[in-house]
Amino acid sequence: MPELPEVETVRLGLQPVMEGARFKKVEARRPDLRWPLPKDFVKRLQGETVTGLGRRAKYLLADLTSGDVLIMHLGMSGSFRVLDNGSEATPGRYHHERSQQLAHDHVVFHMSSGALVTFNDPRRFGFMKLVPRRTLDAEPLLRALGPEPLGNAFDAALLATACKGKKTSLKAALSDQRVVAGLGNIYVCEALNRARLSPKRMASTLATKAGAPHERAERLVEAIKAVLNDAIKAGGSSLRDHRQTSGELGLFQHHFRVYDREGKPCPTPGCTGTVKRIVQTGRSTFFCPVCQK
Numbered sequence: 001m002p003e004l005p006e007v008e009t010v011r012l013g014l015q016p017v018m019e020g021a022r023f024k025k026v027e028a029r030r031p032d033l034r035w036p037l038p039k040d041f042v043k044r045l046q047g048e049t050v051t052g053l054g055r056r057a058k059y060l061l062a063d064l065t066s067g068d069v070l071i072m073h074l075g076m077s078g079s080f081r082v083l084d085n086g087s088e089a090t091p092g093r094y095h096h097e098r099s100q101q102l103a104h105d106h107v108v109f110h111m112s113s114g115a116l117v118t119f120n121d122p123r124r125f126g127f128m129k130l131v132p133r134r135t136l137d138a139e140p141l142l143r144a145l146g147p148e149p150l151g152n153a154f155d156a157a158l159l160a161t162a163c164k165g166k167k168t169s170l171k172a173a174l175s176d177q178r179v180v181a182g183l184g185n186i187y188v189c190e191a192l193n194r195a196r197l198s199p200k201r202m203a204s205t206l207a208t209k210a211g212a213p214h215e216r217a218e219r220l221v222e223a224i225k226a227v228l229n230d231a232i233k234a235g236g237s238s239l240r241d242h243r244q245t246s247g248e249l250g251l252f253q254h255h256f257r258v259y260d261r262e263g264k265p266c267p268t269p270g271c272t273g274t275v276k277r278i279v280q281t282g283r284s285t286f287f288c289p290v291c292q293k
């Protein structure tokens with residue numbers, strides 16, 4: 001499942017060929033992904049120009065001259081390929097294996113920039129949807145999302161308020177998209193290790209009794225932003241690696257401090273702990289029981 005930094009690196013890779021460019025031709029090779037493609041999908045895109053390519057949580061949002069927004073989601077196994085000036089690139093960083101099978105090329109955008117942008121998704125959990133920009137705030141997919149973790153609004157006070165009185169674990173609270181949008185299993189584990197906070201700690205302890213942010217909330221917000229920015233930076237540097245054709249699975253995993261590193265030494269300087277794996281709400285949590293309190 002792609003996480004926020006992956007989606008952001010995909011956005012950064014698509015932006016140069018899509019932003020300011022017109023959909024010259026759109027091929028929808030099958031009528032459905034996770035859901036059926038919108039009615040008149042091809043007609044509503046062709047001839048329109050992308051005025052901006054943004055992101056909300058793990059959704060890519062392409063604003064069109066028509067006033068529509070094209071919402072794109074990678075699902076479990078989706079990826080984009082860009083063929084531009086004879087060179088092919090797969091922008092972004094993917095932890096999952098990327099399919100090379102052309103049979104899974106479901107949507108193809110022929111952009112006026114000359115680039116061919118292809119969406120490939122073997123498992124078809126990804127989707128594309130068109131909604132008018134003026135109704136975007138009411139869009140069910142986006143409506144309930146909490147603040148963007150990299151946005152300015154997301155700070156210790158906001159996180160403390162969201163977690164005040166919450167009798168769930170920090171792991172569960174941070175995985176809740178209403179508390180903070182777009183954080184998945186990997187980066188929740190990574191941020192908690194950086195902040196030296198136990199994933200089992202009660203979320204309510206991020207706030208003081210009076211509801212003010214505890215110092216722990218400051219540390220955690222800083223760690224969340226840092227871990228996401230580092231991951232985006234690491235993925236961003238791979239954008240130049242246009243020749244990469246195999247899935248990049250494993251390539252970036254050595255950047256993880258605790259995720260998928262059960263039994264390995266904790267990377268916190270001076271800590272002699274060993275990374276442990278537990279299961280919380282059905283998902284693996286990796287953490288160091290020594291320095292994460």
Ligand SMILES: [Zn+2]
Nearest residue numbers: 266271288291
């Ligand atoms: Zn440790």
